[in-house]
Amino acid sequence: MxxxxxxxxxxxxxxxxxxxxxxxxxxxxxxxxxxxxxxxxxxxxxxxxxxxxxxxxxxxxxxxxxxxxxxxxxxxxxxxxxxxxxxxxxxxxxxxxxxxxxxxxxxxxxxxxxxxxxxxxxxxxxxxNPKVLETPLVSAVAKDGIECEVVDVRSLSPLDVDTIVSSVKKTGRLAIVEDDNENFGWGAEVAAKITNSEAFDFLDEPILRVAGNNIPIPYSPELEKAAVPQVEDVISAVKGVFSRRG
Structure with missing residues (x-):
């Protein structure tokens, strides 16, 4: 080559x-x-x-x-x-x-x-498309003649306040369920926004907060259940609010 x-x-x-x-x-x-x-x-x-x-x-x-x-x-x-x-x-x-x-x-x-x-x-x-959920809570309180709806806002920041306001106007009550500590929890911010909104005049009862105990979350699963609200705790709290109605 x-x-x-x-x-x-x-x-x-x-x-x-x-x-x-x-x-x-x-x-x-x-x-x-x-x-x-x-x-x-x-x-x-x-x-x-x-x-x-x-x-x-x-x-x-x-x-x-x-x-x-x-x-x-x-x-x-x-x-x-x-x-x-x-x-x-x-x-x-x-x-x-x-x-x-x-x-x-x-x-x-x-x-x-x-x-x-x-x-x-x-x-x-x-x-x-705000999401309204059916949960065990709804069916549990419905047996006592209590009609409620559960709104999963899915995002806290930005918070879809309009969805919560619409629900409060419809039901006349608001229960905020959070697995965070009650002290300084995000539920307080939601309650404050509703208090300062037009929905406040539609409330027939004070806003109810069902939150975790003000302690660190335990490692044990059984102790964790005692530290954060369970379905039974929410049902009991909601029934307690309606038992006060006159």
Whole structure:
């Protein structure tokens, strides 16, 4: 084999290695997917993500989803949120849910909620469809002619106060059940918000709080049951409130 043939073969292998390196560094498949979806993301932008150690798929896939939903979100916004430690998918899902429910939710607000460690998508879901649960408590007190509903607000921050207000207006009473300590527990904050709301005038009885004892949670399962409220404790407390009605 002549020197010319060796040089050509060497050049071929160098080109082949270069192509493999380029295709491994640049997510061409992702670029094609974005292009097919009508989302313009430049090759240079994808290379920049690689250099900044941002997985392009973490940005491009949510961007495609947002574009299909009619949201006006930029690559820079999503990448900045990712670099700040945020969950891009969670924010985009929340924005899509808010858009479909006609709930105003700017990207900056959703990103701030996510960075604060709150479940922004769950908060939007709660605003759209508050969950009213059937529990053993409901059937237990129903036998005594007491009708009640259990509202699982699912999120304390932000708190869906409107759901609780609506329930208080309907029932005229409010029992807050929490497995936290009674002293400085979150139930006190809920009670304060209802006291300062329009629902206060609908209350026929003082707000009832059923909370854990003001002690550290014991290691033993049996002792733990004694430290936090059980179903029987809640039933007894609710029946006690209704036994005072005149």
């Amino acid at each position: 002549g020197s010319g043939a060796i040089a050509s073969l060497l050049l071929f292998f160098l080109i082949l290695i270069g192509v493999v390196v380029i295709f491994s560094f640049i997510p061409v498949g992702l670029w094609i997917s974005a292009l097919a979806a009508g989302v313009r993301v430049g090759i240079v932008t994808l290379i920049g993500m690689r250099l900044r150690r941002v997985p392009p798929a973490r940005i491009v896939n949510p961007l495609i989803k947002a574009d299909k939903a009619g949201l006006n979100i930029t690559v820079n916004q999503l990448e900045a949120h990712y670099l700040a430690g945020g969950n891009v998918d969670r924010v985009v899902n929340a924005l899509i849910a808010a858009e479909r429910a006609a709930i105003p939710l700017p990207f900056e607000r959703a990103a701030a909620i996510d960075l604060a460690g709150r479940e922004v998508f769950q908060a939007v879901q709660m605003s759209v």
